[in-house]
Amino acid sequence: NAGVTQTPKFQVLKTGQSMTLQCAQDMNHNSMYWYRQDPGMGLRLIYYSASEGTTDKGEVPNGYNVSRLNKREFSLRLESAAPSQTSVYFCASSGGTGAGNQPQHFGDGTRLSIL
Amino acid sequence: AQTVTQSQPEMSVQEAETVTLSCTYDTSESDYYLFWYKQPPSRQMILVIRQEAYKQQNATENRFSVNFQKAAKSFSLKISDSQLGDAAMYFCANSGGSNYKLTFGKGTLLTVNP
Numbered sequence: 001n002a003g004v005t006q007t008p009k010f011q012v013l014k015t016g017q018s019m020t021l022q023c024a025q026d027m028n029h030n031s032m033y034w035y036r037q038d039p040g041m042g043l044r045l046i047y048y049s050a051s052e053g054t055t056d057k058g059e060v061p062n063g064y065n066v067s068r069l070n071k072r073e074f075s076l077r078l079e080s081a082a083p084s085q086t087s088v089y090f091c092a093s094s095g096g097t098g099a100g101n102q103p104q105h106f107g108d109g110t111r112l113s114i115l
Numbered sequence: 116a117q118t119v120t121q122s123q124p125e126m127s128v129q130e131a132e133t134v135t136l137s138c139t140y141d142t143s144e145s146d147y148y149l150f151w152y153k154q155p156p157s158r159q160m161i162l163v164i165r166q167e168a169y170k171q172q173n174a175t176e177n178r179f180s181v182n183f184q185k186a187a188k189s190f191s192l193k194i195s196d197s198q199l200g201d202a203a204m205y206f207c208a209n210s211g212g213s214n215y216k217l218t219f220g221k222g223t224l225l226t227v228n229p
Contacts, residue, residue: 033217042119042206042219043160058216090160103150104217106160 002026006091006107013081013114021076021110023091031094032074033058033104034066036087043090049074081114088112117142119209121220128197129228135182136192136205136223144211149183149190154222155203163205166190194225202227 007022025032030051035043035058045058049068063085065077074093078085089110096102118141128134140149151163166174166183173181178198182191190209194201207220 040221042208042221043217044219045216048216088158092160103162103165105162109158 004091004093004105004107006089006110008110009108010111011113013078013112015081015083015114017081017114018077018079019081020078021089021091021112022073023075023107024073025091025093025105026072027093027095027105028071029093029095029102029105030071031096032068033092033094034064034074034076035090035092036060036085037090037109038087046076046089083114086112086114117144117147117209117211117216117218119207119218119220121207121223123223124221125224125226127226127228128194130197130199132197133193133195134197134225136194136207136225138190138192138207138220140188140190140207140209140218142188142209142211147209147211149181150208150210150217151179151181151190151192152206152208152219153201153203154206155200160206164192197227199227199229201225 004025033048034046037043047066049055052071067075091107092104094102094104120139147168149166153161164176178195180193204222206222210217
């Protein structure tokens with residue numbers, strides 16, 4: 001029962017470097033999400049994909065891009081990393097047709113530090 | 116727009132006792148859902164309980180139950196017979212049925228004392 005798998009679990013980058021966070025789910029879910037979690041704050045939505053082939057901005061999209069590669073995979077890219085993007089990143093997925101229809105299932109998170 | 120407020124940054128409870136975590140929310144959606152998620156030190160986000168706004172009956176899951184007061188826009192979580200494994204950060208969250216945005220509160224850190 002893999003659920004939602006995120007790679008890598010930890011990463012350290014230098015300012016200006018780029019990287020892609022990978023996420024895959026094996027629950028045949030339509031919708032996938034990327035969140036960031038900062039100290040003292042709840043999770044904030046970066047981007048989401050309601051279904052394969054679609055992506056939309058969430059609350060804090062600046063500095064990020066996403067790709068819904070297929071139904072299983074949803075990647076998050078930092079083109080030019082900045083210290084303000086130091087955070088823990090969570091990928092999630094859900095069935096149904098909206099965030100409320102079904103609960104979201106989360107990966108274990110990626111701790112990203114940008115120096 | 117959706118907002119979720121958790122007014123208790125930290126709470127503590129004795130093992131086997133009962134504790135209530137508070138949450139208030141605001142939403143423009145007529146059809147919406149409310150959740151409590153648990154985040155232990157392992158960092159996993161674990162769904163604890165879910166409430167549909169159109170249901171008047173409060174949701175329960177074993178030792179976990181909610182007090183949903185729709186008019187007051189309040190959604191508190193009660194943990195009965197607290198166990199050491201309940202120690203975690205608890206997040207209240209709200210989503211609208213017609214949109215994909217799940218809005219989280221800032222969390223309440225629960226400590227369980229033996």
